[in-house]
Amino acid sequence: MELTKEQEREIERAVAILESGGIVAFPTETVYGLGADADNEAAVGKVFAAKQRPTWHPLIVHLPDAESISWWADPMPPAAQLLAEKFWPGPLTMVVPRAERCGSWVTGGQRSVGLRCPSHPLGHALFEAFSGPRHRGIVGPSANSFGRISPTTAEHVLHDLGVKPNGKVDMILDGGPCTVGVESTIINLASDEPELLRYGAVTREMLEEALGRPVVNPKPSSPKVSGQLKSHYAPVTPVTLADEDAIPEIAASLAPETCAVLAPESILGRCPANAVFRLQSAESEPEYAARLYANLHALDEAGTSHILIARPPKGSLWNAVNDRLSRASAPKPAASGQH
């Protein structure tokens, strides 16, 4: 994509901030990331601090191209090259054995590292401009406070983390709304068998077809990802996920308390008056996913006592959406509460 002069200046400013150890929120096709120079331990520390994320949670490193993998992976699994050719740039993160160069501050002490090459034109331009002869990478967890809803617009980042001097990040690179809308698929290529660590837009079937072998579920001994925590991606308002036909009745049983509802139009029409905020859900998976987090943000901000969500269809294509919804509706751990 041709960048505008204005965007080129923004990229230059972002690179300068990253080089001086600052943190920059950047757009990807999945969600916004919170970036720092992966080689700079102090800068990476600022990312953990801004998110209030436990430092034992490993971060992923964003790269501009497949050629950079060999600078970060050692040994480089042949499957990584194959999958990069097929799915990069795109919503796939690969966990590979980490190279010497990759600091333990990135991986939370693990011997593997997650690598990703997003396709968003502005994000991608940033990774390219920053990379240089040493193939530098940018760490990038989702740009939200730990445990909260992931951001799919620059405004989400602004509201949650904010920009200095009053907020936490040095700059937000605004690339518009994210088109995929849920975090990347994560495949573990650092164990004997490829494992699917997180559902995303690249499905298990797509990975199996590319690799010509099964992609299994993680074993209990496999490294945990924060997206595997039961309660995650969660609104503050309690969320109930239910079959669509049950939604009007559940809403009625909550009266006089109010609720915000995400459901197909026909169901919204049958909801009682205490359903004071109503959002129509998309029928196709890509559209549903693209709007998922913006919808969760809106439902949460409606200020009702409850959120009711009609369960979307099942099936492989819907795994990423159903996975995020089940975590958004999971009971929150009582002791630690919201992070």
Ligand code: TXA
């Ligand atoms: O779509 C995405 O992947 C977004 C955008 C910004 O690129 N990033 C993202 O980052 O979702 P984060 O940190 O929120 O999720 C990455 C997940 C974490 O749950 C982390 O635990 C896991 O990847 N992860 C990172 N390195 C790992 C490793 N070496 N082994 C296992 N899991 C790892």
Ligand code: MG
């Ligand atoms: Mg996250």
